[in-house]
Structure formats: structure tokens, C-alpha cells
Amino acid sequence: MNYKEYLMPVATMVVAMVVSANVAIAACATDGLPDSMEKPSGFPERALTMIVPYGPAGGSGQVAQAMAQAVTDLTGVAINRDHKPGGSGTVGMTAFMATPTDGYTVLEHIDDASSAHALDSGRPNPAEGLIPLVVSQITFSQIYIRENEDRFTDWNSFVEWVKAQDGKATIANVSKEGSMERVTMKFITDATGMKMQQISFDKGAPRYGALAGGQVDALFEQPGDVRKFLDAGKFKPILTVLKEAPAAFADVPSLKEAGLDFEPLFRFRGFYTHVGVPEDRVKWLQWAFQKAFCQKSYQDFNESKYMNLIESFRDTEGAKELITSTIKQYRDVYKEMGLEVK
């Protein structure tokens, strides 16, 4: 056989591989959207306001800053961030609902808005009472121990040790009853038969300090929030609260590998506008925020926060599905927990 007969298909295959690899590298969820979009009747002709229901320093503050910058880079429209922290997001939501429905005010919010509605239907349903423009961060949780821990070293030895403590073992968690963290811990303790004392820390720094200083035995957190401790070799994950372990944590047991059978809950952050905003303005905002998700600056930001390990993007319809299913899941769990669902 002539070597050219071999060369041709091999070359074709190599080219195909290179092309597909490039596509894979370059592919981003909203690459298919147009690079620009005409402003409907001049909207927006002034800066947008983004209400952020949390402080500028936390995860929400940071994602708001990154998204606002990406939208501005893309469209040239400035975005003023207005932080209104307090009340687990209630203050910011209330302030947003009081603003005009002209499209000039957008809201950043997290899954707490969904769980709040699940518990009290008087609170706005983010899928129906608001219009999701984009969900730009979706992440999962893990359980961490100190790297130099010698009482247990992995998930199985941890479970065994906790059971031997007869309810005295401690885990640092966030405070709010009915939160994603609390509900997930209930799933885990119910499934394993562990009894643990959850210590409520509503701020990250003391929560992480408690594990680093040996004040608690373990920590429940999302990987992006403790990345610096992971990179510094201070903490190590022993359980990933996902059905299948992502490649970055391939050696950490997933729910399936740990024999835990429940649907994991996710932490997600997104951006919303009012119901009642003129349709053409909504379309422009959807384009701007969804397209901004694929701006390099935003992608770099998400990567730095481990927000690229699972698909972090949802468009309006995808966000509605995510929120609706999350609300249903929370509501079922709350009823099971005996919480009063209004």
C-alpha cells in the first residue's frame, strides 16, 4: 500500500482532532449569540443599577463585580453596584422590588431566594415573580477536614469516628435553618446514621478558622470558597456532594461512591430583572448578561472560583427550570423536616 494512502486519512484525522479540540477549548455556552445587539429605542441610555443583597467582599459581591465588569466591557454601559446586605438577602430583594420596572435596575441573588420562597410563598418566586437573565455560577459542596488530621483520613474513617463520638463530633456550617447547607447535612446524617453537632458560623473567616485551629472536626463548604486553603495544603475534601465526582476531585468519593442516595442541592448565583419590563428591553438585558458570561474576564473569574467544574450557565429558561425544581425539592424536604411551609 502506498504511504500516501495512509497519510491522507491520518492527516484528516489529525486535522479533525485539532479542530474539535479548538472548538472544545473555545466553546462557551453563549458563543452562538450575536456579538452585538442594537439597543431597543436607545435603552439603556444611562447606567444600570445592580442591587446586590450581600456585602461587596463575599461570594455574591465578587460575582456581581465580575459580571458588571464583563457586561460593561461588552456593551459600554456602566453598571453601579448598590450593596444592600442584611436579612439573608431579604433587604436587597425588598429594595429591588420597590424599584421601577423600566429595566434599569437588575438584581443579583443566590439560591437563598429560592429556599426563602419554598418556606414562605409570600416571598418572591425568582422563576415567576422575577425574570432570570442568567444563572452564571452553579457549584457543589464538599466536606473538608484538616490536611494534618490523624483521627481520620478519609470519608469512611470519618464516618466511623463520628459514630464513635456519640453526637459529640462537630462540623462548621452556616447558620440559617432550612439553608442549603443545613438541608444537605440532614441528607448526609440521615443516610449515614451519623450524629453531628453543627456549629453555626454565618461568616466565612471564622468558619474556616474554626477548622484550621481545631475548634471543629470538619467543615461543610463549597470548593471555590476554600480554594486558598486547598491550594495551601491546609484542608482536604473527603466527600463531594455530587452524584459523580468531577475530574478535579476524581480521588474524592462522590455520593454514589460513598453509598449515599439523595439528590444534591446546588449553590447558584444569577441575575434578574422585573416582570413588567418592556419585552425588547428584557431581550437586550438577556443578551448582555448571557453574552457577558463568555467574556474572558468572567470566564477567568469563574475558573478562579472553581465554578468551571460543573456547567455553571443557565439561560432564562434553564434558570427557571433550575429554580422551580430547587423550590420543589426544598419544599418537600421542609415538610419532611417538620418546618412550617407557608
Next chain:
Amino acid sequence: MQSFSNFLDGTIALFSDPLGILIFLGGVIGGMLFGAIPGVSMLTLAAILLPFTAHLSAEHGIMLFSVIYCTGVYGGAITAILFNIPGAPENAPTAFDGYPMTQKGLAGKAVGAAVMCSALGGTISAVIMMAATAPIADWAISAFGPPEIFALVFFGLTVAASVGAKTLWKGWLSILAGLMIAVVGLDPVGGIERYDFNMPYLLAGIHFIPTILGFFAVSEIFVQAEKKVTGVYKAPKLSVDFPSLAELIAHKFAVIRSIVIGFFCGILPGIGATLAAFMGYNEAVRWSKQRDEFGKGKLEGVISSETANNAATGAAMIPLLALGLPGGALTAMMVGVFQMHDMEPGPLVFLNSPELVWVVFAAMFFANLSILLIGFLETKTIINLLRIPFQFLAPLILLLATVGAYAVRGLVIDVVVMFVAGVVGFFLRRSGYSVAGIVLGLILGKIGEQTFAQAMQMLHFEWSGFIGRPIALSLLIAGILTILGSIYGAFFKRSHTEMPEHQG
């Protein structure tokens, strides 16, 4: 020697960077000015600058805030002395003697003493901080958990109750009022909504900055306005005579005592400079042979208070850097600066960013020295504020205070809180309650409630768990002894320091 070498490295890094020098000087002057301008404070400046620090490097942002902290604590003394409006709670005792000195035409002496003693207290505190922070950081996270922090807060509260009010009981009632205000909003453990009266904005709780502005600045305007209306208002006399060196040397023991007190108090998280100033002042009264002269314009009162509150600035950086625990409002904002740069104050900062820590240390050291140089130059200008007629100054103070209250969280309710606190403070001061005590109760109450709940969870809701934690137990016992001692003093010795009449 390692610390000295690190300090030199920090100094070189600070002064070899033109932008760093610019930010340093901006912080020094800005802190002094905002501390000195009535109605606003270093906190207002910090709140305004906070979002902009995102565009600075972490070193520059944190250095800026630490410099503002050092010079702002001093700057607040100016308004306390000139207008009886403390720039911050830590300057409140300065007003006890500083304001009467102004009324006697000795404003220059009082401000000059504040400049020198603030610089001295702050510089020595910075030196001790540099020598002590790193070792503390090594053991802090393992030694200080929620039970220990709660015990520290309890201990701080027991001392705080003995200052500022006319009687011990009014002091305690003031503290308890502050603690009650602290529970408004979501509970820090279960997220339970409390005392919101169906107003969503109250879920965010009552913030201490508008409360401070109301209790101190707004209520003082009401006090002065009342005097104006009733015809007893007297415009203060103007003078720029600074104290002589001999006058200051004569008070060397008061300076040393206040440095020790200030540094110790500064280490207590959530208390810091405020308690330092009150305790420094109180101890000056206790050890003086001329007790009757305090509150009537005695230089030692200003010296003791200002030395102590600046001595607390360096010390307050220890719980912030070692534990991630802010010692007061400004150090709380510094946490925000850290987090904006994806960092958390705490021992990991020493591990991950030692260069940042030493640039900050060097900046604080030189900021305190700068108080001496710039303070004297600035003072001669600022004293001329006394020339502004009250009817023009008062609206300006109210305007600036309103902006300052709103700027903290962008909530109108904070402005409402400020004015309510102003009215309530006006009446409370007339009846001998301590508005500083209320503010302390509010600040410490939030920290104390959270750490108490965490401590009880960690100790499995068994009080006996504190016995197994020697530091927490010692602090709790010391706090209880302090309460017993103050009760004994109130009944049998009458040694309690009464608030000077003009404050009532």
C-alpha cells in the same frame, strides 16, 4: 532581630513605591481631616473609600485603612476638644476635660497634648504590635475559639459598665439597652427574624455607625441648640498655645499607665480603643491627687484618654490579623478590604502574605510619627473652625452626619436610626445615662450573642464545658470579679468615676 529585619523590608517596600507613598500621605491627611471635621469621622472616609480599594492592590488598600485608623483616632480628638463632639466613641473621654479647656481659652494646649500623646501612644503600640503579633498568631486559632471570644466579650462588658454613666446602675442599664438593640434583626444562629415589626429593612439589624453618629454628633447639636435658644450658649475662645515639653514630662506616669491600659484594651476584640480611652481616663482620675479638677479642664484628662486610645490602635491589629476579629468599626471595614482581595485576615495572612503584613506594620508606625509632624501644622488651621458661628456649623454637621449614616449600607432606615438616637441620646445624657455604654453594648452584643451560641453548640449546651477551657474560664471569672468589685465599690467606697457635669 527577625522582626526588625521584616520591619526594614516593609519600610523599604512602602517608601520605594511612589503610589504607596501617595496613598500613605493621603491616608494620613484624610484620616486626620475626617477625624477632625464634625459630623464625619474616619469611618465615613473608610466607608466612602471601601469600594475603591477594590481597584488598589491588597497591600495598598489595607495599608490605606490602617493609616486612616491611626490618624483618624487622633483626628477625632479635635472635634471632641473644640465642639464636645467626639469624632468617635474612643474620643469621648477626651471631651470630658478637652472641651472645658476650650471654653477656658486653652484649646491649643488641649489639642497640642492630644497630638503629642496620640503620636507617642500609637508609636509605642505599633512597636509592641510588631514584636508580638507573629507569636500570638501562631497559637491564636487553636487557643481562641468561640468560648474564649465570648468570655473576652463578657469581660470587656463588665469593665465597660463602670464608665461613662453617673452611677453604676445607669452604666449597666446603658449597656443592657445596647445589648437589646443588638438583637434586632436576624438571629445569628438560626436566622430567626426578631423585632422587625414587619419592616424588612429592620431585618438587617441596627448598625452601630448611625447609632454613634446619632448619640454623639446629633444629640450634641441638640444640646448646643438648646443653649442657644435659652441664651446660655457661649462661643468658645480661640487659642493656639501648645503645651510646653515640661508640662508633658510632668505627666509621664499618666502616659505610661495609659499606654499599658490602651494596649491591653486594644487586644480585646470588639472593644479596642473606646474602652481604652475610658479606662485610661478613669485610672488617671483614680491615681490623681487632684481628682476634683477632672472634668473641669485638666490637661491630664486629655493626655490619659488620647494616649490610651492611640495605644489601642496597634493592639487592635493583633486580634484582627491573628484571629480575623475586628476590634472596632474601622477594623471591621478592614476585613472587607481583605476580602475584596480574596484574602481573609487571620493567621493565614502571615503565612500567605507576610510582605503585606509588614508593609502595613511599617505604615502604621510611620503614620503615628506623622501625627506629630502634620498634626501640629494641621491643628493651627483646624482650630479656626471655632470661628464658624453655631447656626452655620450645626446644619453642616447634620448634613455630613446624614450622609455618613446613609453611606454605610445605602439604607434610609440608618438615617432614621441616627436621628432617633440623637433625640434619645439628648434625653439620656440629661439623665446621666451613658450613650457610649449603649454603643458598646450594641457592638459587643452582636459579637457576644453569636459567639455565645457557637460556644454552647461546641460545648454541647453544657456550662461545665467552660471548665475545660482555661482561657475562657479565667476571663469569665475575671469578669465576675469585676462585677462584684464594682458593686462593692458602688456600695461601700463610692470610687466610681462620675461623669463630669457638662456631659450630663
